Amino acid sequence: MPPLSSIRPAIRAASRITTRISEPLLPKLRVPVSAYVVDCAVYVDGERLPGRWTHDGALAEVRRREEGFVWIGLHEPDEEQITSIADVFGLHELAVEDAVHAHQRPKLERYEDMLFMVLKTVCYIGNGQPTAEHEIVETGEVMVFVGPDFAITVRHGKHSSLRDVRSRLEADPEQLAQGPAAVLHAIADRVVDTYLEVTEAIEDDIDELEAQVFTPRSTMDAEQIYVMKREVLELRRAVVPLATPLRKLTEGYSALVPHDVRSYFRDVDDHLVTVVERVAGFNELLTTLVDASLAKITMQQNNDMRKITSYAALITVPTMIAGIYGMNFEYMPELSHPLGYPAVLLSIALICGFLFRQFRRNHWL
Numbered sequence: 001m002p003p004l005s006s007i008r009p010a011i012r013a014a015s016r017i018t019t020r021i022s023e024p025l026l027p028k029l030r031v032p033v034s035a036y037v038v039d040c041a042v043y044v045d046g047e048r049l050p051g052r053w054t055h056d057g058a059l060a061e062v063r064r065r066e067e068g069f070v071w072i073g074l075h076e077p078d079e080e081q082i083t084s085i086a087d088v089f090g091l092h093e094l095a096v097e098d099a100v101h102a103h104q105r106p107k108l109e110r111y112e113d114m115l116f117m118v119l120k121t122v123c124y125i126g127n128g129q130p131t132a133e134h135e136i137v138e139t140g141e142v143m144v145f146v147g148p149d150f151a152i153t154v155r156h157g158k159h160s161s162l163r164d165v166r167s168r169l170e171a172d173p174e175q176l177a178q179g180p181a182a183v184l185h186a187i188a189d190r191v192v193d194t195y196l197e198v199t200e201a202i203e204d205d206i207d208e209l210e211a212q213v214f215t216p217r218s219t220m221d222a223e224q225i226y227v228m229k230r231e232v233l234e235l236r237r238a239v240v241p242l243a244t245p246l247r248k249l250t251e252g253y254s255a256l257v258p259h260d261v262r263s264y265f266r267d268v269d270d271h272l273v274t275v276v277e278r279v280a281g282f283n284e285l286l287t288t289l290v291d292a293s294l295a296k297i298t299m300q301q302n303n304d305m306r307k308i309t310s311y312a313a314l315i316t317v318p319t320m321i322a323g324i325y326g327m328n329f330e331y332m333p334e335l336s337h338p339l340g341y342p343a344v345l346l347s348i349a350l351i352c353g354f355l356f357r358q359f360r361r362n363h364w365l
Helices: 004-022 055-065 079-089 093-101 163-170 180-214 222-250 259-325 340-361
Strands: 037-044 069-075 107-111 114-124 137-147 150-156
Touching: 037 055, 037 163, 055 069, 055 079, 069 079, 069 180, 079 093, 079 150, 093 107, 093 114, 093 137, 107 222, 114 180, 114 222, 137 180, 137 222, 150 180, 163 180, 180 222, 180 259, 222 259, 259 340
Parallel strands: 069 150
Antiparallel strands: 037 069, 107 114, 114 137, 137 150
């Protein structure tokens, strides 16, 4: 029988050969599209049809009936999963790429008989005083594909759920009967309402910062103001670019948005204008608070320097007199006088007392 040391290399070689043969035979695990689909429903005359639908089955049902539309909700799909939906619904490849990779500015684009809209979602995180370690405003994105008989929403972020939007629309069949444009309006309205909620919360935080800055003898960390200013800038990037897409929808940018729905978009646009004005006011107020905080720090430093200078002057008087009499010259006045030492101490006390009184009168001490 051959030794074990001579058998081991043959065992290793056979194992490598088996691995190479079996690797192509292993099936590649693929995540199904349903894993990214939050909800898929068919709506006819504002009512949701019963049953569970796949994306292709739902579209086939709508086109068979020649009425109604499909609403599919996706959450952070990858390119492979959304491609199958894009092929069925005929989504434009550029819009699909934006929907997968996210990090887009709010915008509205038209591709033949389809609209593609990007909205930035925001969420206020109230966790104490603002510092550089955490954010106050967390952002996400919602992309909406709108066609003649479908609405597809793609969400990025944990806080941008549209479940309440769908529930509210399903409770209002008259509004939902207006088609996919009603879905786009409901999402835009929900996003802008969130902007209003976040601006109200930020306004409370800024009021607290303002009170701290202008409270006498209070210590204010300028970092908190800078962090708040950064968060307001993040909110501004989400809010301001959305004005142009909403205005286009109110002006008949696409036939996919009926005239009755445009009036609803005008209301959303009015709310957005209010948010933009608030954000602009926040930015100006925070700039003022930064200047006031820096001025307060400068005044505090000046007061400290005055105190240091005053105490240095008080210490200088006895130091100077002691230095003169410490030179030990033979012929110096008052060296041999019996009251010389008390007289020098009294002179030092009187001069220091006079200086201290003058400094207190000038509010240096």
